[in-house]
Amino acid sequence: MKRIDPTLAARVPPGQSLTTKWPVLTYGMTPRFSPSTWTFRCFGLVEQEVSWTWQEFLALPMTSVTCDVHCVTRWSRLDNRFEGVAIREIMRRVTVRPEATFVMVHADPDYTTNLPIEELVADDALLAIKHDGRPLEPDHGGPCRLVVPRLYFWKSAKWVRGFEFLDVNPPGFWEQNGYHMHADPWAEERYSDQETHAMQKMRAEAARKLRAR
Ligand SMILES: Nc1nc2c(c(=O)[nH]1)N[C@H]1C(S)=C(S)[C@@H](COP(=O)(O)O)O[C@H]1N2
Ligand SMILES: [Mo]
Numbered sequence: 001m002k003r004i005d006p007t008l009a010a011r012v013p014p015g016q017s018l019t020t021k022w023p024v025l026t027y028g029m030t031p032r033f034s035p036s037t038w039t040f041r042c043f044g045l046v047e048q049e050v051s052w053t054w055q056e057f058l059a060l061p062m063t064s065v066t067c068d069v070h071c072v073t074r075w076s077r078l079d080n081r082f083e084g085v086a087i088r089e090i091m092r093r094v095t096v097r098p099e100a101t102f103v104m105v106h107a108d109p110d111y112t113t114n115l116p117i118e119e120l121v122a123d124d125a126l127l128a129i130k131h132d133g134r135p136l137e138p139d140h141g142g143p144c145r146l147v148v149p150r151l152y153f154w155k156s157a158k159w160v161r162g163f164e165f166l167d168v169n170p171p172g173f174w175e176q177n178g179y180h181m182h183a184d185p186w187a188e189e190r191y192s193d194q195e196t197h198a199m200q201k202m203r204a205e206a207a208r209k210l211r212a213r
Contacts, residue, residue: 008078011068013185016076023075024139027173031108031159033143040127040144041162044104047095051162057144058129060085065124067149069156070185082147084128087121090163100165104172105146107157113172114181115148115155120163124149127160152183152190 041051064083070076136142141158180189
């Protein structure tokens with residue numbers, strides 16, 4: 001960790017420190033990639049399921065995004081250059097039913113994370129295959145990971161394999177284990193018990209007002 005240059009401070013959310021290294025954070029083991037069986041699949045509330053093989057996926061138009069990464073464990077890494085397929089390119093090829101409002105992201109090995117569709121289709125969200133000019137290392141989600149720069153990094157599923165479109169918002173893996181359902185780093189939406197505290201505060205406030213009348 002290094003001291004934060006004031007010109008960069010505006011890019012660092014509250015409670016975060018900068019790192020130039022890139023820590024690996026995985027629950028469990030790095031899965032083995034098999035190019036002949038890998039698919040990326042869009043399913044759930046869609047007019048028709050769509051899936052791409054690894055070869056088909058590599059033929060999609062590629063883009064690059066330079067973004068900052070913010071991990072809930074309090075490190076941030078600025079200016080990451082990711083290359084891959086923009087989520088917009090995926091959405092152009094999938095007809096999502098109008099009632100769909102949330103996405104469950106499915107990843108190997110048995111990792112899931114939930115987010116609202118608006119966050120997934122943000123301009124800077126992509127399915128990345130390269131980082132800073134090199135193929136994504138297996139430990140960092142290679143060959144393909146989701147990157148959603150505007151949310152804490154646990155929403156950026158490594159070894160991503162599909163999007164399930166839903167009209168409900170069930171919690172994914174970390175969300176079931178106490179992480180926040182939304183995860184905006186600028187609002188420090190770290191853990192779900194913040195919501196409980198917020199609700200308790202609101203209830204206490206309401207009770208105080210009632211008593212004061
Ligand atoms: N499939 C999968 N994706 C995952 C994880 C995981 O355990 N499995 N960990 C998440 C968490 S908690 C973080 S902080 C980031 C870490 O990404 P990195 O190891 O490339 O830094 O990946 C996220 N994506
Ligand atoms: Mo994390």
